[in-house]
Amino acid sequence: xxxxxxxxxxxxxxxxxxxxxxxxxxxxxxxxxxxxxxxxxxxxxxxxxxxxxxxxxxxxxxxxxxxxxxxxxxxxxxxxxxxxxxxxxxxxxxxxxxxxxxxx
Amino acid sequence: xxxxxxxxxxxxxxxxxxxxxxxxxxxxxxxxxxxxxxxxxxxxxxxxxxxxxxxxxxxxxxxxxxxxxxxxxxxxxxxxxxxxxxxxxxxxxxxxxxxxxxxxxxxxxxxxxxxxxxxxxxxxxxxxxxxxxxxxxxxxxxxxxxxxxxxxxxxxxxxxxxxxxxxxxxxxxxxxxxxxxxxxxxxxxxxxxxxxxxxxxxxxxxxxxxxxxxxxxxxxxxxxxxxxxxxxxxxxxxxxxxxxxxxxxxxxxxxxxxxxxxxxxxxxxxxxxx
Numbered sequence: 001x002x003x004x005x006x007x008x009x010x011x012x013x014x015x016x017x018x019x020x021x022x023x024x025x026x027x028x029x030x031x032x033x034x035x036x037x038x039x040x041x042x043x044x045x046x047x048x049x050x051x052x053x054x055x056x057x058x059x060x061x062x063x064x065x066x067x068x069x070x071x072x073x074x075x076x077x078x079x080x081x082x083x084x085x086x087x088x089x090x091x092x093x094x095x096x097x098x099x100x101x102x103x104x
Numbered sequence: 105x106x107x108x109x110x111x112x113x114x115x116x117x118x119x120x121x122x123x124x125x126x127x128x129x130x131x132x133x134x135x136x137x138x139x140x141x142x143x144x145x146x147x148x149x150x151x152x153x154x155x156x157x158x159x160x161x162x163x164x165x166x167x168x169x170x171x172x173x174x175x176x177x178x179x180x181x182x183x184x185x186x187x188x189x190x191x192x193x194x195x196x197x198x199x200x201x202x203x204x205x206x207x208x209x210x211x212x213x214x215x216x217x218x219x220x221x222x223x224x225x226x227x228x229x230x231x232x233x234x235x236x237x238x239x240x241x242x243x244x245x246x247x248x249x250x251x252x253x254x255x256x257x258x259x260x261x262x263x264x265x266x267x268x269x270x271x272x273x274x275x276x277x278x279x280x281x282x283x284x285x286x287x288x289x290x291x292x293x294x295x296x297x298x299x300x301x302x303x304x305x306x307x308x309x310x311x312x313x314x315x316x317x318x319x320x321x322x323x324x325x326x327x328x329x330x331x332x333x334x335x336x337x338x339x340x341x342x343x344x345x346x347x348x349x350x351x352x353x354x355x356x357x358x359x360x361x362x363x364x365x366x367x368x369x370x371x372x373x374x375x376x377x378x
Contacts, residue, residue: 004166011165015184015224059293059334060160060252067189073122080295094254094334100296 050083056092108148109281118365137358138235150281158251162226170218182225210272262340266347284345286338298363349374
């Protein structure tokens with residue numbers, strides 16, 4: 001489990017245009033710079049927002065990673081919900097779901 | 105000069121990013137409350153505005169996370185977010201490096217604050233400024249309390265940080281205004297985004313308005329997480345602003361839960377004697 005490494009990569013992608021360019025040009029080279037499991041690499045590559053959420057990625061990082069991939073807000077929320085259905089409750093961190101269902 | 109203005113407001117990215125999805129009347133009322141807050145700040149003729157924010161990994165990460173930080177630059181860029189997402193144009197906001205340094209040296213007498221000569225604003229500062237100083241003509245001194253990556257500084261230290269900022273502001277010849285900005289209860293960027301504990305918010309704001317130190321500091325993080333979500337950790341910014349008001353009482357000028365903005369949108373002011 002290397003949630004810290006996953007979050008570090010997303011943090012760099014969110015704030016550093018050069019990391020974004022490098023990631024777009026060749027994801028594998030950027031991914032290789034972080035100590036990631038295959039599950040994490042897959043989630044970052046597809047990208048699988050639902051799985052990243054369940055892995056424990058902080059929402060303040062994840063929502064911008066989603067925006068970077070042109071994922072609209074309602075779709076972002078839906079992908080996290082689907083992630084919970086597919087993979088169970090959030091495994092780490094402070095962004096666990098509480099079962100609220102009134103969201104627009 | 106003694107501090108000239110002290111207040112608090114929301115900073116939720118939805119306020120600009122999802123503005124058109126809110127009830128138009130509520131949106132207009134919030135925006136006009138924000139604009140009124142901006143006018144009230146300007147009416148105190150400040151030389152600089154200290155913004156105590158809770159940033160979201162625009163600058164600080166878990167590799168080297170300061171509990172408290174203050175910007176020390178002549179300008180700051182932002183917002184860091186995708187412009188199309190946040191719907192705020194990227195710009196350069198003026199700072200005041202020399203004034204920052206004076207304030208930091210004073211704050212350091214009691215609180216071990218980190219300083220940052222580079223600082224990128226995120227929605228935590230950019231959303232309030234979009235309404236409060238839309239022309240970006242007032243120098244900003246950003247301050248930050250880590251509310252994202254636990255372990256977080258205890259609430260009593262957030263209070264101490266606010267007190268230290270007040271002492272610092274009072275010690276310089278410049279006229280300093282100060283705001284805290286954060287959410288109260290909210291579950292932002294989770295599937296529960298839109299959940300708001302309005303009763304909890306009202307009680308928190310009652311304690312804030314009464315400037316009841318003991319009551320404000322009595323929340324444990326476990327209680328806050330349970331009742332107000334991880335977004336509730338941002339009460340640290342409101343608590344620091346209350347401390348900076350040094351006993352003055354507050355008025356909640358606007359408070360309305362707006363689920364699509366994911367918070368009880370709040371504008372509040374402390375009646376400090378300027």
